[in-house]
Amino acid sequence: MAAAVYQITGYKNTGKTTLMCRLIDYLVSRGVPVATIKHDGHQFEAEPAHVDTARHRSSGAVWSAITSSERTAIVKERPSTLHELIAEAPAGAFVLVEGFKSEAFPKLVIVRRLEDERLLGELEGITVVAVWPGYTLQEYAIPDGAIQLEIDDVQGIGDYIEQRRIEKES
Numbered sequence: 001m002a003a004a005v006y007q008i009t010g011y012k013n014t015g016k017t018t019l020m021c022r023l024i025d026y027l028v029s030r031g032v033p034v035a036t037i038k039h040d041g042h043q044f045e046a047e048p049a050h051v052d053t054a055r056h057r058s059s060g061a062v063w064s065a066i067t068s069s070e071r072t073a074i075v076k077e078r079p080s081t082l083h084e085l086i087a088e089a090p091a092g093a094f095v096l097v098e099g100f101k102s103e104a105f106p107k108l109v110i111v112r113r114l115e116d117e118r119l120l121g122e123l124e125g126i127t128v129v130a131v132w133p134g135y136t137l138q139e140y141a142i143p144d145g146a147i148q149l150e151i152d153d154v155q156g157i158g159d160y161i162e163q164r165r166i167e168k169e170s
Contacts, residue, residue, distance in 0.1 A: 094165050
């Protein structure tokens with residue numbers, strides 16, 4: 001069975017990472033195993049340049065792994081598609097994705113300012129519009145089939161997306 005995937009999207013500095021962390025805490029507290037994937041629009045560094053695996057890669061390694069008694073990290077010197085990363089997620093995990101706006105998975109869009117509303121007319125798969133407290137949509141309506149919640153309603157958002165996960169897995 002394919003993994004249940006849900007995206008948290010929005011423009012920079014709208015609260016995506018904060019909401020992701022709060023949702024992870026909430027879902028894990030309810031016994032839901034969560035895997036996460038984040039899109040970085042910049043060239044990220046997986047670890048400081050002085051650590052051994054970074055030195056391996058700077059010497060030419062195209063794949064580098066480090067493991068201990070508690071965790072494993074793998075860095076590949078190539079980009080990965082969202083679908084490739086989802087395929088690597090643990091079986092049974094609910095995959096929360098931060099970013100990758102143009103992908104067609106079910107998604108939440110964060111609206112903090114007027115310019116953020118444009119996403120409501122551009123993106124596919126919107127099921128939740130999370131608005132900042134006190135913000136009222138001005139130019140775009142909630143897409144058909146979607147609901148509007150406040151970004152601080154972590155329980156409401158978490159319950160809604162968890163129900164969608166359960167329905168997908170049924």
